[in-house]
Amino acid sequence: VTDAETRGIELLTRGRSGDISAVSQLITALEGDSAVGRAVRPHVHSAAGHAHVLGVTGAPGSGKSTLVNAIMREARARRRSVGVVAVDPSSSLTAGSILGDRIRMQEHTLDPGIFVRSMSSRGKLGGLARATVDAIAVLDAAGRDLVIVETVGAGQADVEIVQIAQTTLVVSVPGLGDDIQAIKAGLLETADIHVVNKADRPESNRTVASLVEMLGLRCAEPHSWTAPVLSTEALNGGGIRELLDAVDEHLAWLKSSGEFTRREREAALARIQTVASDLLLKRMRETSFATDFSAEVEAVIARRLDPHAAAVRLIDHLAPRR
Amino acid sequence: VTDAETRGIELLTRGRSGDISAVSQLITALEGDSAVGRAVRPHVHSAAGHAHVLGVTGAPGSGKSTLVNAIMREARARRRSVGVVAVDPSSSLTAGSILGDRIRMQEHTLDPGIFVRSMSSRGKLGGLARATVDAIAVLDAAGRDLVIVETVGAGQADVEIVQIAQTTLVVSVPGLGDDIQAIKAGLLETADIHVVNKADRPESNRTVASLVEMLGLRCAEPHSWTAPVLSTEALNGGGIRELLDAVDEHLAWLKSSGEFTRREREAALARIQTVASDLLLKRMRETSFATDFSAEVEAVIARRLDPHAAAVRLIDHLAPRR
Numbered sequence: 001v002t003d004a005e006t007r008g009i010e011l012l013t014r015g016r017s018g019d020i021s022a023v024s025q026l027i028t029a030l031e032g033d034s035a036v037g038r039a040v041r042p043h044v045h046s047a048a049g050h051a052h053v054l055g056v057t058g059a060p061g062s063g064k065s066t067l068v069n070a071i072m073r074e075a076r077a078r079r080r081s082v083g084v085v086a087v088d089p090s091s092s093l094t095a096g097s098i099l100g101d102r103i104r105m106q107e108h109t110l111d112p113g114i115f116v117r118s119m120s121s122r123g124k125l126g127g128l129a130r131a132t133v134d135a136i137a138v139l140d141a142a143g144r145d146l147v148i149v150e151t152v153g154a155g156q157a158d159v160e161i162v163q164i165a166q167t168t169l170v171v172s173v174p175g176l177g178d179d180i181q182a183i184k185a186g187l188l189e190t191a192d193i194h195v196v197n198k199a200d201r202p203e204s205n206r207t208v209a210s211l212v213e214m215l216g217l218r219c220a221e222p223h224s225w226t227a228p229v230l231s232t233e234a235l236n237g238g239g240i241r242e243l244l245d246a247v248d249e250h251l252a253w254l255k256s257s258g259e260f261t262r263r264e265r266e267a268a269l270a271r272i273q274t275v276a277s278d279l280l281l282k283r284m285r286e287t288s289f290a291t292d293f294s295a296e297v298e299a300v301i302a303r304r305l306d307p308h309a310a311a312v313r314l315i316d317h318l319a320p321r322r
Numbered sequence: 323v324t325d326a327e328t329r330g331i332e333l334l335t336r337g338r339s340g341d342i343s344a345v346s347q348l349i350t351a352l353e354g355d356s357a358v359g360r361a362v363r364p365h366v367h368s369a370a371g372h373a374h375v376l377g378v379t380g381a382p383g384s385g386k387s388t389l390v391n392a393i394m395r396e397a398r399a400r401r402r403s404v405g406v407v408a409v410d411p412s413s414s415l416t417a418g419s420i421l422g423d424r425i426r427m428q429e430h431t432l433d434p435g436i437f438v439r440s441m442s443s444r445g446k447l448g449g450l451a452r453a454t455v456d457a458i459a460v461l462d463a464a465g466r467d468l469v470i471v472e473t474v475g476a477g478q479a480d481v482e483i484v485q486i487a488q489t490t491l492v493v494s495v496p497g498l499g500d501d502i503q504a505i506k507a508g509l510l511e512t513a514d515i516h517v518v519n520k521a522d523r524p525e526s527n528r529t530v531a532s533l534v535e536m537l538g539l540r541c542a543e544p545h546s547w548t549a550p551v552l553s554t555e556a557l558n559g560g561g562i563r564e565l566l567d568a569v570d571e572h573l574a575w576l577k578s579s580g581e582f583t584r585r586e587r588e589a590a591l592a593r594i595q596t597v598a599s600d601l602l603l604k605r606m607r608e609t610s611f612a613t614d615f616s617a618e619v620e621a622v623i624a625r626r627l628d629p630h631a632a633a634v635r636l637i638d639h640l641a642p643r644r
Contacts, residue, residue: 045628261623268622268629269615275633277603281595283637293591300590301583306367307590311597315605 008040012047015142018112023083023142027117030134044134047141051083052251055162056150057190058171063197067171067234068150072114074240075146081113083139087132087151087161115139130278133164133271162190163267166260167250169243171195172211174203191227192250195243199231225253284314330362334369337464340434345405345464349439352456366456369463373405374573377484379473379512380493385519389493389556390472394436396562397468403435405461409454409473409483437461452600454483455593484512485589488582489572491565493517494533496525513549514572517565521553547575606636 008029014022026044029037056071058064068084075082117139119132132149139147149161162168170191196208211229228246232239254260296313299305330351336344348366351359378393380386387408394404439461441454454471461469471483484490492513518530533551550568554561576582618635621627 041630042628045622046625049625264623265619268619271629272615272618272622272632272636273603273606275629276606276636277599279633280602280637281599284595284598293594296594297587297590300367300594301586303368303371306364307593307597308363310594311601314594314598315602 002035002039004035005039005043008036009043011036012040012043012141015138016047020112020115023115023138024117026138026142027135030138031131044137044141048137049140051136051140051144051147052167052247053136053140053147053149053165054247055165055168056148056171057152057162057168058195058197059152059173062171062173063234064150064152064171067169067195067197067232068148070232070234070237070240071148071244073237074244076111076113078244080145081143082115083142083144083147084114084116085132085135085139085147085149086116086118087149115142115144129161130274132161136164163270166254166263167192167247169193169195169247171197172207173198174201174207192225193243193246194227194229196229196231197234199233199239204231225250225257225259324357324361326357327361327365330358331365333358334362334365334463337460338369342434342437345437345460346439348460348464349457352460353453366459366463370459371462373458373462373466373469374489374569375458375462375469375471375487376569377471377473377487377490378493379484379490380517380519381474381495384493384495385556386472386474386493389491389517389519389554390470392554392556392559392562393470393566395559396566398433398435400566402467403465404437405458405464405466405469406436406438407454407457407461407469407471408438408440409471437464437466451483452596455486458486485592488576488585489514489569491515491517491569493519494529495520496523496529514547515565515568516549516551518551518553519556521555521561526553547572547579547581 008026011022011026011029015026026037026040029040030044031037054071056064056068065086068086072082072084117135119135136147136149149165151161168190170193172194174196194211196204196211198204208229208231230239230243230246232243234240251260254263293314296305296310300307300310330348333344333348333351337348348359348362351362352366353359376393378386378390390406390408394406397404439457441457458469458471471487473483490512492515494516496518516533518526518533520526530551530553552561552565552568554565556562573582576585615636618627618632622629622632
């Protein structure tokens with residue numbers, strides 16, 4: 001057992017007994033791929049697997065953060081511990097995520113049953129999904145009953161994150177522009193539960209009706225889950241109790257239908273492949289061949305070799321066909 | 323020379339002489355990775371490299387499509403042929419992209435110097451960037467002087483697309499919500515030219531001022547390009563001439579500064595690595611090892627093995643360390 005491993009296990013033990021600072025340090029260690037982070041990874045994984053991971057996604061302006069706050073409050077009232085990972089595409093230029101984080105933490109700052117962590121891209125778009133998945137695992141391993149992942153829902157990172165979530169809420173809002181709804185549309189299929197937030201708005205009923213109509217176009221299979229369309233007013237807590245009931249119901253359905261195990265297996269395979277792909281790319285950059293590869297790069301620029309053919313050369317060297 | 327290659331070369335020749343249907347078929351062939359697509363790839367690459375690739379990105383609702391239309395009109399007035407690739411995150415549920423496509427094509431339908439293609443994610447988010455990059459290459463190879471790539475600018479796909487573009491416009495609009503601006507903020511750094519569209523709005527001057535202020539925070543290096551902030555009213559063509567002048571100026575700067583070659587080299591290397599990573603992932607799924615890999619997947623689910631360790635096993639098998 002190395003020092004790094006001892007330190008990692010100590011942080012995990014403290015995190016599991018409610019030490020928020022230890023949880024925070026663990027997430028940072030994994031995010032930075034430090035010695036502690038690498039050493040603690042298997043321990044985090046073996047301690048995880050008990051949380052209900054809830055994805056909350058939707059167009060900008062749909063009031064996701066307010067909704068997540070309301071869900072947190074309701075979950076705490078049901079005596080469940082909560083961890084939140086908010087994925088924020090804002091950059092260092094605005095520092096919006098940190099500010100939002102602080103404002104949100106203030107409300108719950110004295111409650112150790114609440115932990116909120118913002119993940120910001122800050123120029124590392126590629127690693128955002130991986131860092132988020134690691135943060136979810138840490139919160140799960142630290143014994144949080146409910147782990148909420150909040151994403152803007154417009155990027156490729158979301159696909160991987162949605163795969164980790166057991167239950168996905170897609171938040172719509174009455175009266176947003178068509179262009180914005182189009183972003184959301186790509187995510188509609190991934191919803192286990194649809195939420196129409198800001199239900200006090202006059203166009204609310206129309207939004208619910210058009211969602212129900214859109215979803216009705218798909219054939220429901222027998223014994224399958226039909227994603228309900230629920231209305232909420234997150235600001236005053238309206239509809240939140242019913243929403244959390246539906247979330248619980250979905251988890252119960254997942255387990256009784258065997259879908260839970262099927263998704264778990266699919267997510268594990270996808271995760272292994274993603275990590276493998278990341279590692280291969282890293283190895284590709286590190287290998288001495290990468291340095292010797294400038295001839296191929298020059299050939300591509302000179303239009304003598306296309307990028308696809310160059311890529312085949314690179315991987316045939318790195319990973320010979322069997 | 324195979325039949326597929328003959329057919330591909332024929333399509334490319336027809337595309338280069340202005341046959342829009344041939345261009346369209348080529349894009350489809352590459353997108354679907356058909357025999358023709360695979361065979362024609364090197365020919366497309368060797369014919370490409372002459373177009374000015376212009377990325378146009380910005381928050382939903384900023385009027386990007388109208389702006390792109392206005393740029394197209396101005397470019398045609400300057401006797402340049404234009405190709406447009408509109409990356410649309412909408413899904414098959416809404417079919418918004420196809421509709422938008424048709425509406426846009428109508429205006430220019432009799433002009434063979436215009437070609438518009440929408441790329442929609444339709445459940446293949448992972449492949450969107452690759453398909454878009456291929457479409458750009460086809461339009462370039464078909465001899466289009468200007469290739470415009472329009473993206474929503476909120477996803478990881480954009481990073482790869484921005485890398486291909488020689489000049490990137492980031493479109494802002496006065497008076498959008500903070501949440502939406504946050505999305506855009508992550509893209510501000512990538513801008514070669516800032517456009518504040520809908521400049522007739524009262525808050526327009528404030529938006530220009532706050533952009534200039536935000537950008538001023540960064541230290542300008544000597545001999546570097548300082549991204550100008552331009553105002554447009556795309557609907558009536560206001561400011562479009564000045565915008566296209568700035569686009570030309572940026573290209574001239576890229577070439578005179580040596581930045582053109584530097585970016586070209588960087589983009590080629592990134593592209594090779596991305597394709598290699600995709601191919602490796604594909605090979606990983608196809609290899610017999612993947613079938614035999616269920617024991618590792620079960621071990622991950624049972625929490626005896628973490629995904630990272632499983633991934634290392636997978637790639638050590640597939641790509642032995644040297």
